[in-house]
Amino acid sequence: MFKKYDAYKDSSVEWIGNIPAEWxxxxxxxxxxxxxxxxxxxxxxxxxxxxxxxxxxxxxxxxxxxxxxxxxxxxxxxxxxxxxxxxxxxxxxxxxxxxxxxxxxxxxxxxxxxxxxxxxxxxxxxxxxxxxxxxxxxxxxxxxxxxxxxxxxxxxxxxxxxxxxxxPDLSTQHEISKFLDQKTSEIDQAIAIKEQQIALLNERKKIVIQQAVTQGLNPNVAMKDSGVEWIGQIPEHWEIDRLGTILEPISKKGYEDKQLLSITREKGVIVRDIKDDSENHNFIPDDLTNYKLIEAGQFGMNKMKAWQGSYGVSAYTGIVSPAYYIFRFIKPIYPEFFHWAIRSKLYVSFFGSASDGVRVGQWDLSKDRMKQIPFVFPSLEQQKTIADYLTQQSELISEGIKQYSAQIEKLKEYKTTLINDAVTGKIKVA
CATH class of the missing domain: 3.90.220.20 (DNA methylase specificity domains)
Structure with a gap:
């Protein structure tokens, strides 16, 4: 417990409250x-x-x-x-x-x-x-x-x-600064450790996904060379094909009464809240009749940001900007497996190699080169098993990240409270 000053007075500033009487x-x-x-x-x-x-x-x-x-x-x-x-x-x-x-x-x-x-x-x-x-x-x-x-x-x-x-007097200011230098440094170090743990969990998630979608869940299965340097060894009973034989581009317009969607790097396809200014930094026209329809289970991508990983299988039916590519599956692919696989860090590099710089800060995906990107996949039954496994693992890792994030927020709140209490004399540090 910290000490208090002998007497306090009202500062007359609501958000400061009482301060030591001699201040x-x-x-x-x-x-x-x-x-x-x-x-x-x-x-x-x-x-x-x-x-x-x-x-x-x-x-x-x-x-x-x-x-x-x-x-x-x-x-x-x-x-x-x-x-x-x-x-x-x-x-x-x-x-x-x-x-x-x-x-x-x-x-x-x-x-x-x-x-x-x-x-x-x-x-x-x-x-x-x-x-x-x-x-x-x-x-x-x-x-x-x-x-x-x-x-x-x-x-x-x-x-x-x-x-x-x-x-307060200058010597008191010095004491408070010295105290806060030490205490905030200790808090910042604790925060940094937890942020590092979050980074490790995020990296672990990427590794789990990449291993599952390229090597399966059985570590003892016989392997074969995929024939693709970036992919390496894959289970011998898995198939490998080009995206052009798996996906068929489609374009349906004029569905302005559907919910508005967006395709992001962080989460793939999301529902866009048009009332949220933070989500709507991009222009939305009054006339949405040229927007494209994407149905649940179809694959969509932001062709200008495909190289960053802005694509995914949609869990929703809605409309997206005309600048997006929409595809339906023409081979037996479990959509959730495809979503996990195509958004793994392995495939982001593939889409990067299929994108061209149009001008500074802008890229454009070449649909022809995208069709040549190889995709490896097991039987439909195994796809579902892997997708379910990755959903479970992702939830576990996300829960760990959530707990660390909550701890970080508590540390930040404590830091702010400690600073406020020290600089206003709510606690006496010397």
Whole structure:
């Protein structure tokens, strides 16, 4: 159990609550005398970016820790041409004001300019910068609640400047920072171990799937050479064929009354919630009559992302974008087995070799080369046995991942609570 201070008083800030009686509250603008941000030089302009040597910080560079480098650099001309660009000193505190990274913080270990989404707090009045780093990190959720805007909430410099935060004496700030350095490091290490265990389980899942769909479940079965270097040995009674003899392309349109589906890398075919902004970053036209029908048990793929593994056998009947390929099976294939096999890491590389780069960041699947991809499969009965086995194993592994994920969330919650309690004096650390 942690100790408490002798007496407390109301901070008058709802989300802070009581603070030790001898502490005060100060506005951020009374603690840091150099508060500002920057801007973004004209995108794609070589005179501002090519061979640049000046660090230029974006919110994506913030990592809730020390900032040792920036992902982009700018030129001296950028500084001269943009009056809002200036370099901030090492030791300054940075807060993200916009978008997905809103509320993230960092401490500069370098001198750097920034874009307009970063708020830099520099030239502090003799305070422990790490104390304020922990303060802003611990109250991230409360600060975000002050944001304005819809899908991309923002907080302003004025909001940050006007934050009234606990202000103990400097020695107390040092003690709190020292305490939190140690405790958060221990928590972060525990989180890292559990994240590694999740990564190992995910890798184990990939291995289990690949072994089952290429070698079967009997480790003592006689094997033969598949004739395909990437596949290697397969059970001697298994067949091998080309996808072109297994799948037949189909295209049915005009079913706009069906549910909208999408084909993803993570889960294959999913039902798309058109009200969920996070799922609908891609444009959906008002007229869906050109969308394609895919029925449960049919194979669909995103031809632009097939090389990433964005394909699978659908468990639903619905419509997908005209950019997708849809196939039906023309050989006796158990759909669930095909889904497990074709989405194994072995076949992702096959689809990668059958895709062409159309332009930067975009690929397109060659249907002709895709037809030549080899596919190995056992009897229909064995396919079902393997599919059932993989469903069972996947559920077991997913349960293990779920448990580790829950433990990670509890550790993160404990970390936030510990930070909040320390920086507001709910606990006395020295």
């Amino acid at each position: 005060s509250l100060k506005k951020i603008s009374h603690v840091f005398r150099n508060i500002g941000s920057g801007t973004t030089p004209l995108s794609g302009s070589d005179i501002y970016y090519k061979n640049g040597s000046i660090n230029w910080l974006q919110t994506g560079d913030l990592n809730d820790g020390y900032i040792d480098e920036t992902s982009k650099k700018i030129t001296e001309k950028a500084l001269r041409h943009y009056s809002t660009l200036k370099q901030y000193s090492k030791g300054s505190l940075v807060v993200a004001m916009y978008g997905a990274t809103i509320g993230k913080v960092g401490i500069l270990n370098i001198d750097t300019a920034t874009n307009q989404a970063c708020c830099v707090l520099g030239a502090n009045f003799g305070v422990d910068i790490k104390y304020y780093f922990y303060m802003l990190q611990g109250f991230k959720a409360d600060i975000i609640r002050m944001a304005y805007g819809g899908g991309q909430p923002n907080i302003s410099q004025e909001t940050i400047k006007n934050l009234r935060l606990p202000f």
